[in-house]
Amino acid sequence: MKNITTKNKILIIILILVIIAGILVTANIGLNFDLRYEKSQKIELNLGKEFETSDIKNITNEIFPNQEVIIQKVELYKDTVCIIAKEITEEQRNNIVEKVNEKYGTELVAEDTEIFSIPHTRGRDIIKPYITPFVIATVIIIIYMAIRYYKLNSIKVILKTIGISILTQLVLLSIMAIARIPIGRITIPLVIIVYMLTLIGITTRFEKNLDQIKEE
Amino acid sequence: MKKIKIITFILTVVLVTMVAFFGVYIHTQNRMEDKVKGYSYAMDLEGARVIRLKLDSGNRTVIKDAEGKEVQDADNLTDEELTEKGYTKEEQPYNSEDVLNKQNYETSKSIIEKRLKELNVDNYIVKLDETNGDIIVELTDNDDTDFIISSLTPIGKFEIIDSQTQEVLMDNNDIENVNVMYGAGNSTGTTNATSIYLSIEFTKDRTKKLEEISTNYATKEDSDDTTTDQNTESENTTTDETSTENEEEKSKEITMKIDDEEIMTTSFDEPLRTGLLQLTVGQASSDEKALKENVQRASGMAIVLDCGNMPLKYSLEGNEYIFSDITDEQMQIIQYVVLAIIAVALIVLIIRFKTLGILGVFSYIGLASLFLLVIRYANVVLSIEGLFGIGLILILNYILINNLLSKINKQKEEDISEISKDINKKFFIKIIPICITVITFSFINWIPISSFGMVMFWGILLMAIYNFIVTRNILSIKTQR
Numbered sequence: 001m002k003n004i005t006t007k008n009k010i011l012i013i014i015l016i017l018v019i020i021a022g023i024l025v026t027a028n029i030g031l032n033f034d035l036r037y038e039k040s041q042k043i044e045l046n047l048g049k050e051f052e053t054s055d056i057k058n059i060t061n062e063i064f065p066n067q068e069v070i071i072q073k074v075e076l077y078k079d080t081v082c083i084i085a086k087e088i089t090e091e092q093r094n095n096i097v098e099k100v101n102e103k104y105g106t107e108l109v110a111e112d113t114e115i116f117s118i119p120h121t122r123g124r125d126i127i128k129p130y131i132t133p134f135v136i137a138t139v140i141i142i143i144y145m146a147i148r149y150y151k152l153n154s155i156k157v158i159l160k161t162i163g164i165s166i167l168t169q170l171v172l173l174s175i176m177a178i179a180r181i182p183i184g185r186i187t188i189p190l191v192i193i194v195y196m197l198t199l200i201g202i203t204t205r206f207e208k209n210l211d212q213i214k215e216e
Numbered sequence: 217m218k219k220i221k222i223i224t225f226i227l228t229v230v231l232v233t234m235v236a237f238f239g240v241y242i243h244t245q246n247r248m249e250d251k252v253k254g255y256s257y258a259m260d261l262e263g264a265r266v267i268r269l270k271l272d273s274g275n276r277t278v279i280k281d282a283e284g285k286e287v288q289d290a291d292n293l294t295d296e297e298l299t300e301k302g303y304t305k306e307e308q309p310y311n312s313e314d315v316l317n318k319q320n321y322e323t324s325k326s327i328i329e330k331r332l333k334e335l336n337v338d339n340y341i342v343k344l345d346e347t348n349g350d351i352i353v354e355l356t357d358n359d360d361t362d363f364i365i366s367s368l369t370p371i372g373k374f375e376i377i378d379s380q381t382q383e384v385l386m387d388n389n390d391i392e393n394v395n396v397m398y399g400a401g402n403s404t405g406t407t408n409a410t411s412i413y414l415s416i417e418f419t420k421d422r423t424k425k426l427e428e429i430s431t432n433y434a435t436k437e438d439s440d441d442t443t444t445d446q447n448t449e450s451e452n453t454t455t456d457e458t459s460t461e462n463e464e465e466k467s468k469e470i471t472m473k474i475d476d477e478e479i480m481t482t483s484f485d486e487p488l489r490t491g492l493l494q495l496t497v498g499q500a501s502s503d504e505k506a507l508k509e510n511v512q513r514a515s516g517m518a519i520v521l522d523c524g525n526m527p528l529k530y531s532l533e534g535n536e537y538i539f540s541d542i543t544d545e546q547m548q549i550i551q552y553v554v555l556a557i558i559a560v561a562l563i564v565l566i567i568r569f570k571t572l573g574i575l576g577v578f579s580y581i582g583l584a585s586l587f588l589l590v591i592r593y594a595n596v597v598l599s600i601e602g603l604f605g606i607g608l609i610l611i612l613n614y615i616l617i618n619n620l621l622s623k624i625n626k627q628k629e630e631d632i633s634e635i636s637k638d639i640n641k642k643f644f645i646k647i648i649p650i651c652i653t654v655i656t657f658s659f660i661n662w663i664p665i666s667s668f669g670m671v672m673f674w675g676i677l678l679m680a681i682y683n684f685i686v687t688r689n690i691l692s693i694k695t696q697r
Contacts, residue, residue: 053543054545070541071541072263072538072539072540072541073538073539074536074537074538074539075536075537076537078539082538116268117345117350118343118352119343119344119345119346119350119352120343121341121343125341125342129662129664129665130662130665132660133656133657133660133662133665136656137652137653137656137657140652140656141649141652141653144648144649144652145649148648185260185600186600186604188601188664189600189601189603189604189668190604192601192604192668193604193607193608195653196608196650196653199649199650199653200646200647200649200650202649203645203646203647203648203649204646207642207645207646
């Protein structure tokens with residue numbers, strides 16, 4: 001502990017507090033999942049002609065104010081629109097159909113438009129495919145680190161590598177939990193980028209230490 | 217000479233940048249066509265095939281005898297014939313109330329995931345509605361997608377039964393694994409024909425049982441309509457071809473069923489002692505298309521049998537291609553934001569290092585443009601992770617160029633080649649763990665991960681080669697006295 005400066009101590013305390021806060025938020029209100037991974041409902045409207053997503057977006061903004069809505073084009077001819085929202089009531093569906101009919105001159109019947117339920121995607125299903133690659137890469141990296149930096153004490157190097165990698169990921173996830181940043185499509189890329197930057201940080205530090213030992 | 221070299225370099229960078237960002241348009245059939253290869257996108261950026269599997273609410277007709285035992289092969293009997301024989305017809309739901317529970321929904325979902333994995337599907341999402349058992353599968357759309365979808369709904373129930381007594385002799389629980397094998401064809405008389413076999417390997421403790429069955433159901437010598445091939449494989453024999461006179465002497469036969477559908481009725485030429493049962497799929501052929509179809513059919517069957525049987529029967533309710541909600545406009549906005557950040561960062565380089573900075577900037581732009589061309593021609597599939605990979609490469613290259621220029625600026629009198637060598641060496645040593653991760657990710661059969669791996673792989677490789685050859689040389693020219 002003698003090498004830890006006051007600045008570092010403060011940093012460690014802040015990080016621990018962030019992680020604790022993240023754990024508490026996750027335990028109490030859970031993570032905030034993107035609509036893509038949440039339980040939702042969708043309707044599909046066959047317009048029979050190409051359309052602008054922005055026009056549909058204007059309609060959904062009126063019907064679902066301040067709500068996240070996903071709009072997607074369906075099938076090869078892109079003449080069907082798929083609207084996904086957290087919940088679509090019959091009234092909202094009727095309004096959408098009415099406004100779409102007005103905008104595109106279609107004669108869609110609201111009652112014929114079925115509201116489909118989309119189940120949520122489990123967090124473990126999202127991360128499952130990434131576990132094996134991360135474990136394999138980390139194990140190889142740890143072996144490499146232990147060999148390359150054996151002069152810095154392999155055990156310490158291994159523990160530091162694992163510890164810092166886990167710590168940075170926990171901090172990232174805690175920040176996402178506290179700031180209610182939705183767990184979505186950019187979460188995994190962010191995790192990968194943070195992992196990569198952590199590795200660069202760790203090796204830079206070890207290289208510096210190694211140079212110091214060589215100089216001595 | 218120095219000026220010519222620098223101008224040539226700058227013009228080359230401009231040319232590569234134009235090609236990478238704007239393309240090369242050539243007049244083709246009354247229109248201008250971009251001859252530069254486009255990007256390949258993964259399902260999160262392009263779109264996905266979305267299928268909805270619903271629990272089958274239909275019924276199946278079961279014919280039972282007076283004792284309440286299920287009677288097979290009675291489908292063709294008329295109602296009068298059924299009454300005459302004392303048989304009764306019953307409607308049974310495919311999914312009875314007692315099997316509709318969360319545990320079975322979960323099992324079905326895991327079997328579907330297992331099948332997708334065995335089918336080497338490189339990107340998919342499976343969602344389960346725990347309230348009603350509905351399953352939604354999103355997967356990459358390509359030539360194999362329809363075949364993959366067709367492999368998701370079968371229950372995968374496998375049975376070997378006694379043709380006469382209907383006694384179940386073996387089922388899914390006895391299977392160790394199922395493979396597809398190739399062998400020399402013999403049934404068509406065509407030379408060079410290839411046969412496709414479904415090789416079912418039974419568990420160790422059921423090997424004895426298989427041997428027993430193959431002995432008990434052996435082909436009698438005068439049973440003329442049963443054929444076997446060199447692989448001790450049993451061929452189909454149809455019972456209706458058998459003449460009535462030798463009915464008594466005819467071999468006992470087994471019937472093989474998949475999902476209650478009769479695959480074949482056969483007897484065995486010799487006892488099977490290895491625990492392996494090989495079945496021909498389709499006819500031996502030398503035609504590539506026919507072989508491909510047979511292989512696909514056999515693979516489908518193998519995977520369905522290998523992954524265990526589904527406790528519930530699902531039917532395909534919806535099957536549509538849905539485009540990504542990330543629109544071209546949104547992609548353009550992202551591009552502009554990234555370009556703006558890069559522009560600011562490059563201006564900083566120019567301000568800090570003046571003329572040297574300008575050359576560094578051109579070198580950076582040259583690499584970025586070349587990198588975007590390389591990932592297109594290397595057939596890298598871009599996912600969101602891949603886009604982040606591009607971003608990381610641009611950051612890493614900026615750090616490298618910045619380190620290089622800083623060092624040259626500080627040690628003006630030293631040899632640029634030596635400085636460059638030293639900076640590159642230090643930099644690449646620092647990113648060895650990243651290289652390990654990148655190589656590992658590149659081999660993973662999961663598009664988002666492999667996309668990141670492949671993008672980074674080409675990026676790092678290009679950075680090493682380009683900076684060693686181009687950047688070092690151009691900076692050397694500039695500092696030459």
